[in-house]
Amino acid sequence: MIPSLEGLPLGGFRWLEETTSTNDEASTWAEQGAADFSVVAADRQTQGRGRLNRRWITPAGCALAFSVVVRPTPGEMAFLPRFSAWAGLALCATLEQIGLRPELKWPNDVLLERRKTAGILIESNWRGDAIPALIVGIGVNVGRQSVPPADQVQYPATSVESALGKPVERWELFAGLLRAMLDWRERIGEAEFLNAWERRLAFRGEWVQVGAGLEPPRTARITGLAADGSLELISREGEPLSIQVGEVSLRPA
Ligand code: BTN
Numbered sequence: 001m002i003p004s005l006e007g008l009p010l011g012g013f014r015w016l017e018e019t020t021s022t023n024d025e026a027s028t029w030a031e032q033g034a035a036d037f038s039v040v041a042a043d044r045q046t047q048g049r050g051r052l053n054r055r056w057i058t059p060a061g062c063a064l065a066f067s068v069v070v071r072p073t074p075g076e077m078a079f080l081p082r083f084s085a086w087a088g089l090a091l092c093a094t095l096e097q098i099g100l101r102p103e104l105k106w107p108n109d110v111l112l113e114r115r116k117t118a119g120i121l122i123e124s125n126w127r128g129d130a131i132p133a134l135i136v137g138i139g140v141n142v143g144r145q146s147v148p149p150a151d152q153v154q155y156p157a158t159s160v161e162s163a164l165g166k167p168v169e170r171w172e173l174f175a176g177l178l179r180a181m182l183d184w185r186e187r188i189g190e191a192e193f194l195n196a197w198e199r200r201l202a203f204r205g206e207w208v209q210v211g212a213g214l215e216p217p218r219t220a221r222i223t224g225l226a227a228d229g230s231l232e233l234i235s236r237e238g239e240p241l242s243i244q245v246g247e248v249s250l251r252p253a
Pocket of ligand 1: 120140
């Protein structure tokens with residue numbers, strides 16, 4: 001066990017020097033009966049993946065790459081879409097504690113100085129109408145070396161170290177993030193959760209280009225969040241738009 005994680009109420013913990021993707025590891029573990037809030041982390045991923053079938057690069061020794069098996073309680077089932085922001089919000093709270101000003105690019109990218117610092121990929125194994133487990137995969141660029149070259153990323157990227165201007169203790173950050181995830185999970189159904197997410201929403205009140213599925217991208221201004229976590233916007237023509245969590249790419253106009 002990584003020393004800084006001792007005492008945290010994890011369902012289980014696995015550490016791997018190298019794996020394809022921690023989401024694959026967590027999914028297999030979930031099938032085998034992993035308890036709620038079991039965590040699998042790796043130093044290096046060889047086939048890390050992101051949203052929209054993108055690649056996620058995790059070099060050894062400088063990043064956080066881990067996945068959490070979440071078994072939603074009956075009470076949490078009504079708030080499933082909020083889990084998309086949950087880890088991002090927890091990371092924002094953790095980064096704020098070390099003096100940074102992170103933002104959440106909807107639905108769940110964490111930005112520092114308007115550059116992507118962390119990404120979150122949620123997958124689930126559906127069984128009929130029931131969801132036995134959500135796999136919440138989180139990748140954080142901690143050290144400068146974790147940031148991929150500019151020609152290998154879709155969106156400008158940075159690291160926690162670059163934004164802070166000094167090295168960051170990776171395991172302290174990991175423990176703080178897991179603690180914040182446990183903490184924010186308790187409030188996932190409360191108005192406070194939605195307010196905290198909305199307060200940190202990147203580009204709120206600004207014009208963005210938003211592409212969803214096969215539709216041509218539209219230019220619209222972000223107005224806020226609906227109770228189900230949908231992003232609310234208004235088009236140049238004054239038409240209200242609402243985007244559900246899903247296949248969406250968003251960037252400044
Ligand atoms: C994104 O920004 O598109 C999401 C990136 C998610 C990356 C994390 S790293 C840990 C977990 N394992 C993966 O293969 N992906 C997620």
